[in-house]
Amino acid sequence: MLSLDGATVRFGGRAVLDAVGLEVAAHEVVCVLGPSGSGKSTLLRVVAGLQPLDSGRVSLDGRDQAGVPAHRRGVGLMFQDHQLFPQRDVGANVAFGLRMHGVSKGERDAEVAQLLELVGLPGAARRAVASLSGGEQQRVALARALAPRPRLLMLDEPLGQLDRSLRERLVVELRELFSRLGTTVLAVTHDQGEAFALADRVVVMRDGRIAQAGTPLEVWQRPADAFVARFLGFENVVAATVAGTAADSPWGKLPVPDGSAQGGRTVLVRPAGVRLVPAGQGLPCTVTARTFKGTHVAVHLQPADGPRLEAACALRDAPEPGASVGVEFDVAETLVLE
Numbered sequence: 001m002l003s004l005d006g007a008t009v010r011f012g013g014r015a016v017l018d019a020v021g022l023e024v025a026a027h028e029v030v031c032v033l034g035p036s037g038s039g040k041s042t043l044l045r046v047v048a049g050l051q052p053l054d055s056g057r058v059s060l061d062g063r064d065q066a067g068v069p070a071h072r073r074g075v076g077l078m079f080q081d082h083q084l085f086p087q088r089d090v091g092a093n094v095a096f097g098l099r100m101h102g103v104s105k106g107e108r109d110a111e112v113a114q115l116l117e118l119v120g121l122p123g124a125a126r127r128a129v130a131s132l133s134g135g136e137q138q139r140v141a142l143a144r145a146l147a148p149r150p151r152l153l154m155l156d157e158p159l160g161q162l163d164r165s166l167r168e169r170l171v172v173e174l175r176e177l178f179s180r181l182g183t184t185v186l187a188v189t190h191d192q193g194e195a196f197a198l199a200d201r202v203v204v205m206r207d208g209r210i211a212q213a214g215t216p217l218e219v220w221q222r223p224a225d226a227f228v229a230r231f232l233g234f235e236n237v238v239a240a241t242v243a244g245t246a247a248d249s250p251w252g253k254l255p256v257p258d259g260s261a262q263g264g265r266t267v268l269v270r271p272a273g274v275r276l277v278p279a280g281q282g283l284p285c286t287v288t289a290r291t292f293k294g295t296h297v298a299v300h301l302q303p304a305d306g307p308r309l310e311a312a313c314a315l316r317d318a319p320e321p322g323a324s325v326g327v328e329f330d331v332a333e334t335l336v337l338e
């Protein structure tokens with residue numbers, strides 16, 4: 001449905017989008033993820049027709065969109081600050097795009113009622129926008145974006161301003177809604193939890209380029225490089241020299257899976273693969289801090305030599321800060337990055 005080919009945008013000589021290639025299939029939900037300034041919003045704006053390309057191409061349903069203005073592209077956009085019209089009621093906000101398309105009043109009212117039902121706000125058409133909570137306003141903005149039945153719906157930080165529990169709930173609702181409607185979605189977020197919960201496929205951006213694209217599981221299990229691994233929150237990433245099934249690292253010899261890439265590499269050890277053993281065994285470390293993570297405790301460790309480590313520990317097993325422990329590494333949670 002959507003295809004970007006060598007899409008490039010430069011500001012003052014710097015490529016903010018650098019030869020980006022991306023395909024989005026019909027009914028697919030793709031989340032673009034990346035740190036601030038990596039080019040996510042620019043990517044959306046390019047697809048929407050709000051930002052011209054310096055080179056490359058954007059196609060929708062196989063048709064090059066060069067010269068096609070934003071309002072003729074058939075894409076819906078929902079921004080972070082959702083920009084509802086405060087002086088109009090909920091129904092008028094949702095009906096906005098339908099009016100622009102010349103839909104009659106009777107049809108509009110029926111459509112608005114149906115959309116409000118869909119986003120979980122049945123009967124809210126006559127309410128004032130100011131009387132709604134942040135989460136309710138977000139749903140109205142979503143109903144408004146869905147109303148003209150866009151072939152592609154684009155969301156820019158759709159849940160950005162909401163509190164965590166509401167975001168987690170809405171993300172599940174959105175996922176159900178999109179799969180029910182078969183909506184094709186391109187969403188941008190800097191929250192990896194949101195992206196992983198919402199997307200069929202995630203695209204991680206760095207400095208205007210795609211660092212990795214894949215299903216949430218693929219990206220989580222095999223981050224492409226140290227940047228992606230760190231961006232996903234993995235701290236135990238270290239340069240090492242791999243020979244056979246061992247890697248020489250600042251933490252000593254690490255076991256690595258059979259068939260790992262050899263030579264000078266970057267090695268990732270997931271926190272679950274950092275096993276605490278009694279002091280005197282393994283790599284000597286001092287516990288510097290503990291962070292409660294709900295299902296486990298993250299134990300932060302300073303080895304006598306080498307960069308800090310993070311271990312995932314059961315609540316009852318987590319040692320106190322200041323304790324001396326040993327560390328062993330589990331090959332099943334170790335990965336040599338390409």
Ligand SMILES: Nc1ncnc2c1ncn2[C@@H]1O[C@H](COP(=O)(O)OP(=O)(O)OP(=O)(O)O)[C@@H](O)[C@H]1O
Binds near residue numbers: 011016034038040043
């Ligand atoms: N009109 C512009 N003129 C000059 N530079 C721009 C313009 N728009 C964006 N940029 C720059 O391009 C880079 C990418 O911006 P973009 O908004 O696409 O990033 P982002 O990944 O969406 O970031 P954020 O998560 O902070 O919204 C940034 O360094 C930004 O300062």
